[in-house]
Amino acid sequence: MVPPGKKPAGETSNSNKKCKRYFNEHWKEEFTWLEFDYERKLMFCIECRQALVKNKHGKAENAFTVGTDNFQRHALLRHVTSGAHRQALAVNREQLAFETRVHGHPELRSVIKVEVNPAKVAVLTTVYWMAKEEIPDEKCSSLLNFQKFNLCQALLASEHSEYYHPGSVREMQVSIAKVLHNEDRHRIKASPFVGLVVDETVDVLEQRSLAVFTTTVSPCNGQTSTTFLGSFELPTGEASTVAGKVGEVMRSFGIPTMKLTWLSADSASLVAERLSGVGTALTSLCPLLTEVHCLSHGTSLLLAESIGTIEYLQKYETTVDAVYRLYSSFHGEGDSLQELRRVLDLCEIDLGSPRAIHWTSIFPAVEAIDSSWPTLVLLLESEAERSPMARGLCEELKKFQFVAFTKILLDVLPIFQKLSRFFQIEDFDLSILKPIVSATATTLQAQQSTSGQNLREFLSEMNKHPQDGREGESRLYYRGIELANCSQVHLKHFEHLKESYLERVRGNLLDRFPSSVLEAISSFSAIFNPKCYPQSLEDIGSYGVSELNFLLQVYSRVVVSERALSDFPLFKRIVFSLSQLSFKDLCVKLVYSSSEMHELFPDFAVLAAIALALPLGSVLAEKISRGRELLKRGRSRHVKDEGLSDLMKIAIDGPAISEFNFALAIEHYESMRESGFIVAQVK
Template identity: 25%
Template sequence: MSQRSILSFFGGGDELKRKAEGNSESCISAKNKKYDECKRKRTFIDGWKDQFPWVAYNDTAKVMKCTICSKYPNIHACNRKRTFIDGCSNFRIEYLKSHDTSDAHLECMSYERDAQRRSTASGSCDVTTPLSGPTCSTDNVSPIVKALQNSDKQTMQKLEKLFITAFHVAYRGKPLSDFEFNLDLLDCVGVDIGSKYRNIAGAREFIKAIACSLQKEFIPELKKARFVTILSDGSTDSAILEQETVFMRYVSHGQPVSFHAGTVPLEHCHADEVLDGIRKAVESVDICFDDLLSTTEASGPSLVSVNFDGAAVMLGSKGGVAAKICKQAKHVVPVHCVAHKLELAVLDAVKHLPSLSNFEDVLKQVFKFYHYSPKMRRELKTVSDIFNTDLANLSDVKQVRWLASKIRAVRALKISFHSILNHFESVAAGRSDQSAKCQGWLRKMKTVSFVKTMCILLDILPILTEVSLVFQKEDLLIIEVPSAIEGLVMKLLNCKIDPVGAGESMEYFSKMYNHEKSSFDGVKLNGVCPPVIFKDDTFLISLVDGIITYLDKRFSCFKQKPLKHFSVFDFTEWPTQREPLSVYGSTDLSELMEHFSFLHICKLVELMLVVSPGTSICERMFSSMNLVKTHHRTALHQKTLCHTLTIMTHGSKKLADFDPRPAIMEWLHNTPGSRHILSLAKEAKPEPVPMLGPCSSKCVD
C-alpha cells in the first residue's frame, strides 16, 4: 500500500490538502501585490474638456464635477445619482459618456440654454433667474442649439396646457379620469400636448403641485401674522369616514383671510381624537401647534380664539375640544358659530307652536308627493296650464340647516297654491290609491290657520334669512354680530306691532280674506272662518316673542367678557358728544389688554379682525367634499382629496386668471421622481451638443 493511501486511511489527506490550498493563496496574493505595484494610476485627462465642455477638475479634492448640473442641484431628484455634483473620483471616460446622455444632465442643459437665450435677448452678460445662474450673451449660435432653445419653449407651453387642464378638473371637482378625456379633446382640436403624463398618475402629481403652490402663497403670511383663529367642523363623507376640516384665520394687509390648513380623517369622534386631528392639520403647514398656544411673538403667531359648532364634543364646558385648549392657553376665546346659533334659536322658538308643526308636516308631504312621482308632476303641469295658474318647481324637502332653504320651500308653495289645490281636487274625485291622501291634504290646506301661517312665514322668514346670509359671510367681524341681532329684533317687533304695514304677505291676506264668505283669493275655505286681525293674532305674537326670547338667550355671550369688550371698535356705537367720547371705551380696552396680556391698541385691532364668529366656510368645504368624493369615488386617496379641496377653495375663480408657472416650478423642483420634460418637446432625446463657453466676445459652436 502506498504512503498516500496510508495517510488517507489515518486521516492525513486533509492536512496535505490544506497545505496545497495555502500555497495557492500565497501565490495569488503575490500576483495581486505585483499587479498593484505595476498598475497604472488613473488621473484626469485634460483632453476630456474638449469632448465634454461641461466637465471641470478640482485639483485639491482630486474629483471631477459637472459645471452645469452644479448650477441646478434641485433639478436632481432624490432618486437620481449626484455623482457629478458631489464629485467623481473614478476617472474613466465611460462615466463621462454616461453622464453626458443622462436625463438629469440633459434637463440641466435645457435650463442653461434657456438662461442663455434670455441673456441674449436682454443683451446682458450677468442675468440671474430662479432656475439659472449667471449667463452670457452670444451672437453666433449653431442651428442645433437654436432648435433646442425652441424646444424648451415648446416644452413649457405643453406643460402649461397640462397644468391648466389638471386645474380645471380639480377646481370643478371632476374625477381624475376626466383629465385623460380632456387631453384627448385637445388632441382632436389640434392642440399639441405631447404623449407624457397623460394618465391619472400624472393628473394626481399635477394637482398636488398646484395645491402646494397655492399653499405657499399663504404660509409665509401666516407665519408672519401675530394672531390666529382656528375654525373647525366635522362631517361624514360618502365612504362613511369622519372628516375634520380645519381653517386658520389671520390678517393680511388689513383684511381677514381664512386659509385651509387641511382635512383630516378621524378614527373616533371623541374630543381627544378631534383635537389630535386639528393638531395634525396645523402642523401639516409647518406650524407647531404648541407654539400657537404661546403668547410670545418670538414663537410665531398666537392662537387667540377657536370657532366651532355647538356640538358637545367641541364646546363642552368640561371635556370639549375648546375646554382642552383653554386649559393649555387660558387667553383663548371659544366662539360658537353664530349661524348655528341663529338656526337653533328659531328651532327653539317654534317647538311650542303646534300649528307651525302641522304646517311643516303638510308641506313636506305635499313636496314628497310630487318629488317621487313623475306622473303627478305631469298632471300638475297640465292642470296649471288649463287653469292658467302659476307653478314653481317642487323639489324634495329634506332636513335643512339654513333658513334660506326654508323660505324657498314656502315661496314655492305660495306660487303653486292654486295649481296644487286644483290638482288635488282632480285626484280626490277619482278612485286611485292617492285619492284619500289628497282629500286629507285638501281639508288641511283649505283652512284659515294654514293660509294664515303661510302668509306669516312669508314675512318672517325673509327677515331671518337676511341675517342668516350675513352670518355666513367669510369676512364677517365679531363686532358686526350684536348690531345684526339688534336689527333683527327691531324688524321682528315691527312685524308684531304693525304687521300689515311691515309685511306684504300679511297685507295681501288681509285684502284677499273674506271671513263672511269663507274665502281667500277665490278659494273656498273649510271650517270656521273668524275675522283675522294680525295685530292681535296669538300665533304671530307667540312666534315673534319666542324668537326674540331665544335670540337673547343664545347670543347672551356677546354681552359677557371678553366678547362684549370688542364693541369698543364698532364706531357706530360711539357717542357723538365730546365729553362722553373722550372717555368712551377706556374700560373695555383695559379689560382686553388684561385678558390678552399686551398693551398695544394696534394689536387689539388686529386681534378683533382675527376672531371669527362663524364656521360657514367649513360647511362650504363639506359641500365641495361631497362633489369630489361621491359614492362612485369612495376609494379616493386622502391626500388627493385634500389637494383638490385646497384648489377648490383657494384656486382662481376664472380659468384665464390661473397662472400655471408656479405649480410647474413646484412640480419640477420639489416633487420626487423623474421628470421627462424633454420628451414633451421631442419623443427622442436630442443629441448632446457642446455648451457655450464663458462670457466672451466669441462663443463655441
Template identity: 25%
Template sequence: MAASLLSSPTAKVKKQKSILSFMPKSGESVSPPDKSEKRKKQISEDATSDETERSSTIKVCRPNDIEGPERKKPKVVPQKFQHDWLRDYSWLRYDNEADAMSCALCIKHGKKNAMTDNNKNFKTTSLDRHAGTADHKESVTAENMQGQLQKSVEKLVNEKEAAALIALKSTYWIAQEGLAISKYESLLDLLEEMKCPNIEELKCTKSINYRSDKTAGEMISTIATVIRRDLAGKLMASPYVSFLLDESTDIATTKKLVLYARILDSEFTPSTHFVTNIKIESTTGEAIYNELKSVMNEPGRVIPPSKVMGLGTDGAKVMTGTGKGLTGFMLRDNPMMLNYHCIAHRLALVTSQAANQVAYLVDYQNTLTGIFYFFKSSANRVAKLSAIQDMLNEPSLKVKEIHEVRWLSTYIAVQTVYRTLDSLLTFFSSDQDAKSKGYAKKMIQYDFVASTYLMMDVLPIVSEMCLVFQKEDLDVSQVKVQVDHARRALEKLKAGEDETTYLHELKEKHLTIEGGKFVFKGNHILQGKQNTESIKLQLIDQILKKLSERFPDDDSNVIYAFSILAMRPLTFLSKSERKTWGEDKLEVLIKQYGEEKVTQQVTQEPLINPGDTRREWAMVKELVLHEGYKRDKMTELWSLVNKHHKDDYPNLLTLAALALIAPIHTADCERGFSAQNATKTALRNRLSPDKVNDILTIKLEGGG
C-alpha cells in the same frame, strides 16, 4: 604692484603708444587693420617685455572708450493694444492689469500656444497669424459644434418644460372644477387634437409617458404640497391664530374633520384659510384634540398652543365642553383662548327653537315636509302641478324641503309655497288621491294661508341677519348691530305698525268676503278659526326671547366688547361723552387679556398692560377723529393705526389683532363640507381621504 608698474616711465610710453597706434595720422585714410600683422607685432612686443611686465594686466582702450561727440540711438516707439481689435476679432480678450492679450477660444478648449499665455506682441499681423493656426481653427470648430448642441438641448428642455407646464395646468384645472382625475388623459387628447404646442412631448416612449391617471394624481399631490407649504408660512407669520373646525361624514360614511384657520398678515388684514380635511377614528373631544395637535405640529408648520387665541365650533358639547370637550383640552394648554359658538348656528337655533314653541307652527312645518315628499315620489304629480302653475301664471317651482342643518331652508321652503299657493290649493282640491285630499283639508284652513304670509314677514328679518353672519370676513362689530336691528324690526312687526307687510297684503288684496266667508284669490273658500294674530305674537315673543338667550347683551360678552374698537359712534358724541365712551367694554377686554391666567399645565402671561391700555384708549379716540380715519370697517381703521402709529398703541393693536381673527362663525367649515361632498360623490366614492384632501386644498386654497 599693478599700480607701480602703471606709474613707471616705460609703462607710460607703452600705454601712450598702444593708444596712438589706433588713431589715424593726419591726411591718412582709415582702413581696417591687417589682423595677421597686428597679431605678429603684438607677439613680438610681449616677448621683449620683462618678466614683471608680462605678469601685469594692461587695459586696452577701444575706440568707443575715447571721449568724443555723443552718438544718437534710434528712437523705439512702444507697441500698444488697439481696443478696436476686440470688435474685429471676437475671440480676442485683453487684460488691463497685465497689459496682455489672449485667445478666449484656445484657452477654453485647452490649447497651448502664444495666444494662451499673456501675449504682448500687439500687432495685427500677430492676430492674423494666430487666426490661421491649426489650434485656433480647431477651437473655432469645437465652439461651433458646442453652440449648436447647446441650442438643441435648450430647445429640447424648453419644449419638455412647456409640455410639463401644460400637464400641471390641466391637472390643476381638473381639481379646481371638481372633475374626475380619469378625465386627464382625454383632456390631453383634446388639447393635442386642437394642436396645442409641445403636448406631444408628454409621450417619451411607447411604454413611458406622462399622460396617465397615475401621473395626474401625483401632480395633484405635488401642487397641493406647494400650496400647503405657502400656507404654513402664513400661519407661522401671523401674530395669533384662530381655528374653525367641524366634524361630519362623507358619502362613504367615513368620519371627517374639516379645519380652517383665521390669521392676520403684516398689513393687518385678516383672512380665513382651508387647512385640512382629514379622516378621524373617533369624534370624542380628546380624539379631535389629538388630531388638531398633530396638524399644529406637522413638519414645517409648528404652531405653539400659546399662539392659538380662538376656537370656532358649531356649539356641540363634544366641542364646547370645558371638561372632556375639545375646548377643555385647549384651555388647559392656553387659558387665554376663547371658544366661539358660531353665530350662524346660534341664529338657526333661535328660529327653530322659537317655532317649536308654537304648536300650530310645528304642524305647519310638518305639512310642508309632507308636501315635499308627496311630489318628490311622483313625476306625474310634478308635471301636473307645473301645468297648473303655467295656467295660473305662477312661477314653475318645485316644493322645497326643510332641513334642520341648512340655515335658510325654512325660508326658501315657505317662500316657494307662498309664490305658488294658488296652484297648490288648486292641485290638491282637484286631485282624487287620498293624500291629496288630506293636504287639501289642511291647506284650505285660514290659519295655514295666513301663517304662510306671517312667516314671509318674520323669516326675512332673521334670514337677512343669517346671510350677514355667513360673510367670509365678517366684522366682529357687526354682530351686535345686526342683532339690535333684528330686535327693532320684530318689535315693530309685533306692534302692527308696518302696513307693508305680507299679512297686510293678504287682507287687503288676496282675501275677499263672500257669503260671510273668506275667499282666497277668488278661487278658494277658507275654513277654520282665525288665530293668526295669536300665532304671530307667540312666534315673535319666542324669537325675541331666544335672541336674548343666544346673544346676551351683558358685560361679560367679549364679542360685544370687541365692537368698541370700531369706534363708529365717535362722531355723534360730545367731547365729555367721548372721554368715558367704551371704558366699560374696555375693562371686559382687560380682564380677559390683561391678567395672568394659570392652569395645572401652563401659566399664561398677560397679553396687554392694563394701565397702558387705558391711556392708549383715551388718546386713540381723539387721534381717529383728528386724522379723519374711516371707520366703515374695523380692518381698514386698524390697518391705518398700525401703519402710522404702531409704536404709540401696542396694547390696542394687540386687542385689534385678537378681534380681527376671532372665529365668530364657522360658515367656512360648512363650505368645506359642501366642497367635500361635491368632490367625493356616489360615482367617486373610492377616492382616498388623502386624495380628497389634496383636491380640496387646490380647490379651496389654490385661487383662480
C-alpha cells in the same frame, strides 16, 4: 456703462438702419438673469441657457438662448413673463433641490440619472389645472395626448420619467397640496393670532365631516389670509369628538393654543352643542378663545334643526315637501304652480336628495306656497276622489293652522334675510352688530303679542259665517275657501304654537350671538374704528374707557393693562386725526411690525391683531360655499375623503398657475417616489 476701451454695443435688428439702440448696463441690475456678450454684442438669459445645456433640447431654443441684439426693455419684459423662461426657472430649481437631497450621498450621483425635464412641469401643470377646474382624474391621459396633438413643446421634446404618468395623478395631487399646506404652516407660524372656522357637512349616508378654515394675520404687512386646512371625517359621537378632531387639526398645523382667539362653528349641530360642546371643550385649552357665529355666512342664521323640536314644524315641512314633489313638475296652465318649479331652480333644491329639506327656513319656498295656496287647494280637491294622498294634502292645506303658520313664516324669514344681507357687506361695520341683533330680538319678541303684518292681514281678511245649528261657532273663509279646524280650542292651540315658535327663534338668535361676544366685538369697534369716535377732540377724554377695560380683562394674558391705559389718551388723539381710515385700515397699520404706531402702542397692536383674526369677509364666505359645493360633487363621484381633501385644497386655495411653485411640488413628488430607491442604494 460701457467698459473702458469698448464701443457701445451693436445695433438692433430693426429694419430701420438709421435707428440704433445700445445695451444698457442697468438692465443687469433689474434682470438678474441677463448676460451680455461684449464680443458678439448679444444678450442671453442665464437661466434659459442653463436649462437648455442640462437637458440638451435643441428644440427648446428661444431668442435668449441663441442670443439677441434686440436692445429694448420691453423685449426683456416679454421674455421674463414668457412660458419658456418660467419653465427654465422651474427646471433649474428642481435640479438644485435634487442636488441638495443627495448632497449627503455623493456616491448616488453616479448611480442616479438626474433628469431635469420640462415634461415634469408640464404634467404637474396639467394635474394642477384639472384640480382647479374639477376635471376627473381619468381625463388626465387624454388631456396630455391632446396637448401633444397641439404640439406642446415640453411634452414632445422630452421623455417622461418612469414616475410621470397618468396613473400617478393621485400622488401628484398629494405633492401639490403639500406645497400649499406648508405655506399655510408658515402663515400660521408668523401670525400673532389665529381664527378657526369649523363647517360641518353631512352626506346622504349621514357621514359627518368637518371642513376647517383658518384666518391669519401677517406681521410683515398686516394683511389677513383665509385658507382651507382640509376636510376631515368625523366619527359618530358627541361634541367631544368634534373637539378632539379640531385639536388634531391644530396640532397637525402647529397652531399653539395661545394663538387661537376665535372659533366659528358654522353648522346646526355644532351650534346646538354650544353650551356643552366643541366651544367649551376648546376654551379649557385655549384661554383666549371666543366662539362666534361666522359673520361671513349669514345664510344659516335661522337653523331649522335648532327649532325642529316644535312638533308642528315637522308636520308643516312634511306637507310642504309633499306639495313640491307633487306639483313642481306641473306643466299645465297657471303661473302660480309654475312658481314652485322656479323656486327649486332659484334655491338649488334637489328633490332627489335623500336628505331632509328644511322648508321653514327657505323664504322663496314659503312665499310660493302662500301665493299658490288657492290654486293648490282647488287642484287637490279635484283629485281627492282619485287620490288618497291628494285628499290628505287638501285637508291639511285647508286647516287654519297651516295658513296662519305660513303667515308667521312670511313675517319672520324676511327679518333674518335682512340680517344676513348685513353680514354679506364686504366692509361690514362691526359697530352696528350689537344694535342689529338687539333690534331683531326685540322685533321677534313684539310679534309674540302683536303679530306680524302678514298674520294680521290674514286675520282681518277672513270672513265669518255663522254655523248652522251651533250657537257661538262660525265658519271661516279665506280667499273664498272654507278653513278647517277653526274652533276656539284650535285657535288657542295656534296661539301657543306662535308663542313657542317665536320664542325659540329669538332664543336661537341670542344663542348665536351671546352678550359677551357682542360686547367684545362692539368694544373692538369702539377702540379701532375712527368713524365711531366723537366728532370733537374735546369729547374724547372719557370715550372708550369702559370698552378698553373690557378688552384688557378678556385678553389680560397678552397685554399689559397699566401700559395700555396710560397710552390710551395719546392713542385716541392719533386715531381721531386718522378719521379717514376704516376699522381694518387702522388695525393693519397697528399690526404692521415696521410701522411707528406698532412701536408706540404695543398693547393696541396686540388687540388689533386679535381683531383682524376675526373670521369675516366675502373671501371666507366664498371659500366656505366653494368647499360645500366641492364636497357634495366629490362625494357624488365616490371620491375618497382623503383624496377629496387634497383636491379641495388645490381648487380652493391654489393660486394662478403662473404663481405656483411647481419645482417644490416636483421635489415632494420625487422624494416620495424615490425614497425607497435612495435608501436601498445607501445600504
